[in-house]
Amino acid sequence: MQSPIPFVRIGTRGSPLALAQARLVRSLLARQHGVAETEIEIVPISTGGDRSQHSNASLSEIGGKGLFTKEIDTALLDGSVDIAVHSSKDVATILPAGIAMPVYLExxxxxxxxxxxxxxxMDYLPEYARFGTSSIRRAAQVLRARPDLKIVPFRGNVDTRLQKLADGVADATMLAVAGLNRLGQGHKITAMLDPELFMPAPAQGAIGIAARAGDPRALALITPLDHGETHGAIAAERAMLRVLDGSCRTPVGALTVLNGSTMTLKGEILSLDGREFFADAVSGPMQDAEALGDALGQQLLKLAGTRFLAQWAEH
Known part of the structure; x- marks a missing residue:
């Protein structure tokens, strides 16, 4: 007997966090459209970023953000899946032709x-302690606060990195609160970091849902899930990142604060060793989110100057 055709097929990475995010989207879609969750298929897709985890190389060394989305983009474009669920911070600032990402969950x-x-x-770490991270942003921010610390490579999914910490590969690490919460591991947090001092990655903590730009059915299915305030914040942060570089070669932090319909976007760029950094902020109506992000990116480039920016081209 032939299997029934799924109501919708969700493409996702196969990591525990990615699957948890896909299950959340499945639940929201089922509730929104009055179908059983069993009618919505989750299709795990192996990506180059996942396959490279064992190498411990940083993303900046092996190709950047697209490593976590390329195969999913291909599946979306060839019709193997109908929508794709992403951690928004993993998505390149310029989407492939034919793909739209119009929806961000709260x-x-x-x-x-x-x-x-x-x-x-962090202040209690002994001198020259080992700090595990393969994020150049986190490494730069840590070295700005504690230039004595030794950065050690620390790739892998959340469970892998926590196990490396338990195994003594490093004395401490830094992880996104959102990922820990979504995996039910928020209790593993030792201390919350001040986002003014340790600005998150642009788009961190937001789940994005992509579809084929020319697929009205899929777009209609996901559009009701969009959270307007989140959408505005992510649009601004991604616009800023697009101006600055958009890859994983650049230490960039972003922080959006919303006050009614007014958005304040803060951003920073850092040298790889954290010794130099430039920060600025812009405010304006949330409806101008992309323009605000673009303006802040341009301001940061102007503040940093050509000498500072030249180091990015060398790495």
Whole structure:
């Protein structure tokens, strides 16, 4: 007997966090459209970023953000899946032709968390302690606060990194609060980090849903799930990142604060060693989100100057 055709097929990475996010989207779609969750198929897709995890190389060394989306984009474009669920911070700022990402679920906590099994906060780490991260943003921010610390490579999914910490590969690490919460592991957080001092990655904590630009049915199915305030914040942060670079070669932080219909976007760029950094902010109506992000990106480029920016081209 032939299997029934799914109501919709969701493409996703196969990591525990990605699958948890896809299950959340499945639940919301089922409720929104009055269908059983069993009628919605989740299709795990292996990506180059996932397959490279064992190498411990940073994303900046092996190709950047697109490593986590390329195969999913291909499946979307060839019709193997109908929609795709992404961690928005993993999505390149320029989408492939034919793909739209018009929907963002309500943002989780965007902050980063400090995690250690030996000390209660970054200030308590002994001199020259090992800090595990393969994010150049996190490394730069850590070195700005504690230039004595030794950065050690620390790739892998959330469970893998927590296990590496338990195994003594590093004395501490930093993980996104949103991912820990979505996996039910928020209790592993040792200390919350001040987002003014440790600005999150642009779009951190937000789930994005993509579809084929020319697929009206899929777009109609996902559009009701869009959260307007989150959409505005992510549009601004991604616009800023697009101006600055848009890859994983650039340490960039972003923080959006909403007050009614007014948006304040803060951003920073750092040198890889954290010794130099430039920060600025813009405010304006949320309806001008992309223009605000673009303006802040241009302001940061002007503040940094050509000498500072030249280092990015060298890495």
């Amino acid at each position: 943002r989780e906590d965007a902050r980063d968390a400090f995690i250690s099994y030996s000390v209660q906060g």
